[in-house]
Amino acid sequence: xxxxxxxxxxxxxxxxxxxxxxxxxxxxxxxxxxxxxxxxxxxxxxxxxxxxxxxxxxxxxxxxxxxxxxxxxxxxxxxxxxxxxxxxxxxxxxxxxxxxxxxxxxxxxxxxxxxxxxxxxxxxxxxxxxxxxxxxxxxxxxxxxxxxxxxxxxxxxxxxxxxxxxxxxxxxxxxxxxxxxxxxxxxxxxxxxxxxxxxxxxxxxxxxxxxxxxxxxxxxxxxxxxxxxxxxxxxxxxxxxxxxxxxxxxxxxxxxxxxxxxxxxxxxxxxxxxxxxxxxxxxxxxxxxxxxxxxxxxxxxxxxxxxxxxxxxxxxxxx
Amino acid sequence: xxxxxxxxxxxxxxxxxxxxxxxxxxxxxxxxxxxxxxxxxxxxxxxxxxxxxxxxxxxxxxxxxxxxxxxxxxxxxxxxxxxxxxxxxxxxxxxxxxxxxxxxxxxxxxxxxxxxxxxxxxxxxxxxxxxxxxxxxxxxxxxxxxxxxxxxxxxxxxxxxxxxxxxxxxxxxxxxxxxxxxxxxxxxxxxxxxxxxxxxxxxxxxxxxxxxxxxxxxxxxxxxxxxxxxxxxxxxxxxxxxxxxxxxxxxxxxxxxxxxxxxxxxxxxxxxx
Numbered sequence: 044x045x046x047x048x049x050x051x052x053x054x055x056x057x058x059x060x061x062x063x064x065x066x067x068x069x070x071x072x073x074x075x076x077x078x079x080x081x082x083x084x085x086x087x088x089x090x091x092x093x094x095x096x097x098x099x100x101x102x103x104x105x106x107x108x109x110x111x112x113x114x115x116x117x118x119x120x121x122x123x124x125x126x127x128x129x130x131x132x133x134x135x136x137x138x139x140x141x142x143x144x145x146x147x148x149x150x151x152x153x154x155x156x157x158x159x160x161x162x163x164x165x166x167x168x169x170x171x172x173x174x175x176x177x178x179x180x181x182x183x184x185x186x187x188x189x190x191x192x193x194x195x196x197x198x199x200x201x202x203x204x205x206x207x208x209x210x211x212x213x214x215x216x217x218x219x220x221x222x223x224x225x226x227x228x229x230x231x232x233x234x235x236x237x238x239x240x241x242x243x244x245x246x247x248x249x250x251x252x253x254x255x256x257x258x259x260x261x262x263x264x265x266x267x268x269x270x271x272x273x274x275x276x277x278x279x280x281x282x283x284x285x286x287x288x289x290x291x292x293x294x295x296x297x298x299x300x301x302x303x304x305x306x307x308x309x310x311x312x313x314x315x316x317x318x319x320x321x322x323x324x325x326x327x328x329x330x331x332x333x334x335x336x337x338x339x340x341x342x343x344x345x346x347x348x349x350x351x352x353x354x355x356x357x358x359x360x361x362x
Numbered sequence: 363x364x365x366x367x368x369x370x371x372x373x374x375x376x377x378x379x380x381x382x383x384x385x386x387x388x389x390x391x392x393x394x395x396x397x398x399x400x401x402x403x404x405x406x407x408x409x410x411x412x413x414x415x416x417x418x419x420x421x422x423x424x425x426x427x428x429x430x431x432x433x434x435x436x437x438x439x440x441x442x443x444x445x446x447x448x449x450x451x452x453x454x455x456x457x458x459x460x461x462x463x464x465x466x467x468x469x470x471x472x473x474x475x476x477x478x479x480x481x482x483x484x485x486x487x488x489x490x491x492x493x494x495x496x497x498x499x500x501x502x503x504x505x506x507x508x509x510x511x512x513x514x515x516x517x518x519x520x521x522x523x524x525x526x527x528x529x530x531x532x533x534x535x536x537x538x539x540x541x542x543x544x545x546x547x548x549x550x551x552x553x554x555x556x557x558x559x560x561x562x563x564x565x566x567x568x569x570x571x572x573x574x575x576x577x578x579x580x581x582x583x584x585x586x587x588x589x590x591x592x593x594x595x596x597x598x599x600x601x602x603x604x605x606x607x608x609x610x611x612x613x614x615x616x617x618x619x620x621x622x623x624x625x626x627x628x629x630x631x632x633x634x635x
Binding site: 158159161179180181182199200201202203204206215218220223224243244245268 | 416419420423424526527530531533534559562563581582583585587588589623
């Protein structure tokens with residue numbers, strides 16, 4: 044049966060796959076209250092276009108081949124599909140109640156949290172079909188996918204859990220209780236550990252994925268008002284960047300020791316993070332300042348601050 | 363939504379696999395008994411039942427289950443402490459003190475009595491989830507330093523509160539119960555949630571261990587943005603909401619008057635010497 048399911052999912056992912064697109068060198072930012080996506084040219088760091096996308100856009104991600112951009116338009120209970128080249132909204136498909144954060148699997152499927160329904164849904168964005176719905180804890184939020192695609196981790200914010208879901212079986216392999224209001228997850232380069240932020244308890248937890256146990260936890264209390272949200276791994280695999288929320292800083296951690304190395308002032312309520320493919324530039328969404336900051340990761344300095352729409356939330360780079 | 367047959371087949375397989383997986387993933391099961399004492403017609407009881415449903419929702423992933431039983435004060439007073447992990451109490455001050463004396467090692471969660479005198483007593487097993495009158499007065503006074511003409515009141519909760527996932531809690535409470543979440547309902551919900559958080563995170567179910575944990579270590583997400591904890595007086599530190607004519611205006615500690623994280627700017631902080 045496992046073989047059957049995996050074959051079907053593999054087939055679904057494979058169907059319709061075409062050659063990878065040339066990157067557009069654009070950064071896409073969802074503006075939650077402006078109902079738009081800001082398009083920033085990476086070489087100039089200027090906004091070159093603004094796309095009307097629908098009500099309350101939040102989660103954003105690119106297809107593995109870069110041919111399509113997906114945006115969760117939460118109040119329309121849908122995902123909008125945008126052509127990253129022409130910037131046209133190609134179509135929308137229904138994606139359950141209140142879709143928020145999501146991740147795109149290497150096979151092309153979308154794993155999305157339905158916050159009001161306590162479930163994670165799997166969609167094929169080509170057809171808009173819901174392939175699966177997986178019950179999780181209350182207020183599911185962050186979705187992370189391991190580098191090899193074999194594990195999906197979903198955070199449930201109210202239940203304070205990380206749900207570890209194997210792919211392709213879609214079996215719940217573990218439920219790990221972490222600090223209050225877990226929001227975002229990322230993986231080590233080798234996929235052996237995962238890191239999760241907890242917003243209300245203000246900490247970062249590292250989980251060993253061989254034993255599914257917490258192996259390290261660091262408080263970010265040393266950074267005033269730190270309410271961590273997004274977390275990404277640096278290109279070197281040795282650095283973690285954490286959006287500090289109310290602290291208005293990006294907090295830089297040593298991925299091995301979880302010690303705080305530095306904190307970079309950006310804008311107010313920094314939530315979204317995205318790293319360029321070459322690892323040199325980190326883009327942040329600053330929800331209350333209505334800006335995006337660009338950090339040079341070589342020296343941890345902000346090299347550009349870009350005005351976008353009201354309440355920027357998510358960010359993704361096509362490079 | 364129209365579905366293709368393949369997706370339907372897959373969904374059924376997935377449900378089956380999930381059922382199998384959830385059985386395998388479950389550790390040995392733990393059952394936690396909670397008791398509610400006091401007027402069942404109060405919204406505190408509806409809040410506690412909401413908390414119970416959420417605790418059981420979480421518990422299905424962790425092999426933990428919860429029940430909320432009803433008992434009269436007379437039935438609890440003989441003081442058998444082996445029955446329940448915690449008591450949710452919608453009682454007056456006098457009744458709370460009597461129950462606290464009868465069950466000295468059981469956490470008694472006060473969800474309705476706002477008397478400051480109860481906090482001044484610093485009774486070690488009384489945990490006051492509901493704010494006091496003085497906390498509310500302090501919140502109003504902070505607000506009025508900024509807005510001298512404002513005729514406002516302070517509350518523990520408001521059905522229009524949206525920040526820090528307040529929106530999600532209000533929505534699911536209204537959907538499940540058909541009424542708006544008020545202060546007592548929030549307190550009832552919070553009392554069960556802090557218990558289930560502790561069971562989930564620490565595996566504690568023994569009343570005496572829970573009592574110590576609540577006093578010394580609890581850090582709780584009450585969906586008001588900050589971590590909440592108990593003072594030595596037994597009072598839960600918490601932000602309050604400022605309301606005028608039923609309309610939500612803001613939060614206390616009031617920004618620009620005190621540091622917004624300074625929860626001890628509201629009410630009595632330490633036990634009287």
